[in-house]
Amino acid sequence: MQVYADNAATTKISSRALQAMMPCFEKFYGNPSSLHSVGQEAKEVLDEARAKVAACLGCEAREIFFTSGGSEADNQAIRSAAFYGAKKGKKHIISTAFEHHAVLHTLKALEKEGFEITLLDVKEGHNVTAQQVKDAIREDTCLVTCMYANNEIGSVLPISDIGAVCKEAGVPFHTDAVQAVGHLHINVKEQNIDMLSLSGHKFHGPKGVGALYVRRGLPLVNIIEGGAQERGKRGGTENLPGIVGMAVAMEDACANMDQNNAKVTAMRDKLIAGLEKIPHCALNGDRENRLPGNVSFCFEGIEGESLLLYLDAMGISASSGSACTSGSLDPSHVLLAIGRVHDVAHGSLRLSLSHENTDEEMDHILTAVPQVVELLRNMSPVWRDLQTGKREYIL
Amino acid sequence: MALYSEVVMDHFMHPRNVGTIENADGIGEVGNAKCGDIMKIYLKSKTILSLT
Numbered sequence: 069m070q071v072y073a074d075n076a077a078t079t080k081i082s083s084r085a086l087q088a089m090m091p092c093f094e095k096f097y098g099n100p101s102s103l104h105s106v107g108q109e110a111k112e113v114l115d116e117a118r119a120k121v122a123a124c125l126g127c128e129a130r131e132i133f134f135t136s137g138g139s140e141a142d143n144q145a146i147r148s149a150a151f152y153g154a155k156k157g158k159k160h161i162i163s164t165a166f167e168h169h170a171v172l173h174t175l176k177a178l179e180k181e182g183f184e185i186t187l188l189d190v191k192e193g194h195n196v197t198a199q200q201v202k203d204a205i206r207e208d209t210c211l212v213t214c215m216y217a218n219n220e221i222g223s224v225l226p227i228s229d230i231g232a233v234c235k236e237a238g239v240p241f242h243t244d245a246v247q248a249v250g251h252l253h254i255n256v257k258e259q260n261i262d263m264l265s266l267s268g269h270k271f272h273g274p275k276g277v278g279a280l281y282v283r284r285g286l287p288l289v290n291i292i293e294g295g296a297q298e299r300g301k302r303g304g305t306e307n308l309p310g311i312v313g314m315a316v317a318m319e320d321a322c323a324n325m326d327q328n329n330a331k332v333t334a335m336r337d338k339l340i341a342g343l344e345k346i347p348h349c350a351l352n353g354d355r356e357n358r359l360p361g362n363v364s365f366c367f368e369g370i371e372g373e374s375l376l377l378y379l380d381a382m383g384i385s386a387s388s389g390s391a392c393t394s395g396s397l398d399p400s401h402v403l404l405a406i407g408r409v410h411d412v413a414h415g416s417l418r419l420s421l422s423h424e425n426t427d428e429e430m431d432h433i434l435t436a437v438p439q440v441v442e443l444l445r446n447m448s449p450v451w452r453d454l455q456t457g458k459r460e461y462i463l
Numbered sequence: 464m465a466l467y468s469e470v471v472m473d474h475f476m477h478p479r480n481v482g483t484i485e486n487a488d489g490i491g492e493v494g495n496a497k498c499g500d501i502m503k504i505y506l507k508s509k510t511i512l513s514l515t
């Protein structure tokens with residue numbers, strides 16, 4: 069049995085999104101900036117897609133800027149707030165310790181340019197509170213950027229509360245909603261969100277396309293200089309097939325959200341309940357406020373990469389916060405941020421589900437994971453030391 | 464997964480000489496807890512050569 073349980077990394081494109089893309093290659097191949105009718109037809113298709121994306125977020129079409137994905141949207145949102153903040157002498161930015169690298173590395177670059185960054189602690193409940201944000205806001209704060217939901221451990225942040233705090237303080241609020249769009253109900257106006265990043269490939273749309281919502285009136289700086297596309301804020305001929313595929317996937321995800329989430333949440337809870345029976349393990353992330361499809365655990369005494377390789381051999385595609393192969397000896401900054409020590413953080417497993425998964429697949433996972441964990445523990449000198457009392461259990 | 468060579472994967476999926484030796488003559492541990500990889504090697508020899 070083949071089980072794809074890595075939907076937080078990326079999803080399979082839906083057939084409806086794929087079908088919607090095809091005419092953009094063959095029929096609407098014009099350049100939306102061209103004056104002739106072939107170009108103007110493409111422009112109509114582009115406008116339609118923009119309206120769809122805006123409708124899903126509860127904003128105006130003109131507030132949507134298409135990008136190459138979530139990373140670019142994050143970069144542009146943060147750079148823009150930083151640039152216009154600095155103009156007013158405000159060079160303090162608030163974020164969280166478990167943001168995606170697209171946010172964290174942009175903030176690190178800004179730190180080198182003289183900005184002061186406050187990263188909110190996420191140990192308590194594997195989440196942040198609006199109070200933490202409120203306490204961190206200063207006179208010179210030019211941006212609060214908090215992710216909507218965490219990609220590794222699934223915690224869903226109190227975005228409406230944070231939005232209210234930022235509104236009251238008059239500080240622009242950006243959220244990296246790459247993991248939330250298409251999975252959680254979002255309304256940027258009601259939630260007082262000033263900027264929001266999203267990415268097509270996390271909700272069964274195509275890769276390499278995303279969008280940035282920016283509240284009307286908030287100024288942007290360009291990351292990509294060029295032509296007058298995207299109201300002059302993002303140069304480059306539009307990726308029309310990608311944009312149309314994303315818009316259709318987003319529309320479907322939002323229309324079917326409740327139904328999909330009911331199914332996905334049930335599968336998630338079944339996995340969590342089953343895997344928690346494995347001794348010396350711990351659930352990562354906020355148990356209550358959690359993405360419908362996220363299951364994340366640390367298992368003591370084993371190493372995540374071995375777990376992934378064995379699961380792969382059993383047909384299961386999963387992911388881990390252990391990253392030796394990616395050239396880093398450190399485990400994921402997210403697991404460290406929630407307080408998992410190195411030894412334990414290395415034994416992590418993330419299963420991320422979509423509505424395309426089935427209950428039979430969950431049964432397969434629930435058979436495979438305990439088996440593999442036991443097999444690896446039996447080979448592990450660390451586990452032996454734990455069992456013989458030479459080392460103390462952490463979990 | 465083509466991350467590792469066939470030989471490495473074969474040993475990984477079919478581990479050989481794995482376990483502990485009681486009353487080993489020598490035990491060595493190498494690894495990096497930070498990276499999550501630890502190897503412990505047990506030696507038992509018929510003749511012990513003194514290396515003084």
Ligand SMILES: Cc1ncc(COP(=O)(O)O)c(C=O)c1O
Pocket residue numbers: 076077136137138139140142168170215217218219244246247267268276277278
């Ligand atoms: C929370 C979060 N932010 C940003 C990104 C980056 O999105 P993209 O791959 O579209 O650049 C991802 C996905 O990889 C993510 O999970």
